[in-house]
């Protein structure tokens with residue numbers, strides 16, 4: 001699904017990503033963990049085709065970068081991020097925002113068919129936001145907005161769904177609700193490959209069976225989440241002694 005080989009990115013003579021090798025296979029769901037400025041957003045922007053690496057090879061969903069028409073690729077990737085949220089028009093209704101996901105547009109300009117509305121309502125039901133369909137997006141709480149954005153992303157039937165810090169700004173209850181819905185998406189037969197960027201290991205649900213630890217632009221470790229989310233690996237990763245405890249099949253951290 002995703003192959004990055006020896007990918008490096010330089011900006012203003014600074015190396016932001018260094019020789020990144022990363023492969024995501026069908027059926028895997030990945031979490032990406034890294035400190036601020038470690039290169040996570042840059043990595044996702046490469047996967048989305050928004051940034052071309054300075055060096056290295058990228059192939060995403062059979063699109064070989066440099067040989068493929070990238071806008072086509074973007075239609076196959078759903079993205080939920082704070083930058084997308086800022087681009088959306090606050091005065092649009094929730095239903096039209098969700099519907100616009102089918103076309104990947106900001107605003108709804110295309111003819112909408114009855115089956116599109118039915119599909120939008122189906123995803124809003126799944127994400128528990130159907131009761132908001134006539135509300136203006138700008139008046140929603142952060143938790144509600146994230147659920148709407150995920151419904152919107154699903155409208156395009158993406159093969160990859162990138163969730164870039166989806167729990168930012170959510171209170172405890174809203175965060176748990178959102179994680180519950182993310183878990184439900186992963187359970188679906190037609191689930192897209194999920195990629196979750198987070199700063200908090202407790203948001204890594206069991207469905208995120210693989211994890212990429214990224215540090216200072218380099219892959220620190222990658223592989224099965226249960227093998228990486230351990231005291232020894234995470235203490236080395238954060239450069240501080242970390243204690244780990246497991247609850248609900250999720251890993252919770254504290255500084256020792």
Ligand SMILES: Nc1ncnc2c1ncn2[C@@H]1O[C@H](COP(=O)(O)OP(=O)(O)OP(=O)(O)O)[C@@H](O)[C@H]1O
Nearest residue numbers: 011012014016034035036037038039040041042043
């Ligand atoms: N266009 C650019 N020009 C110069 N430096 C950049 C550019 N884009 C990113 N950087 C730098 O590259 C580094 C990695 O940035 P990136 O946004 O990928 O990190 P991140 O892991 O997503 O961080 P955060 O967790 O804070 O969102 C940062 O030091 C950032 O300042």
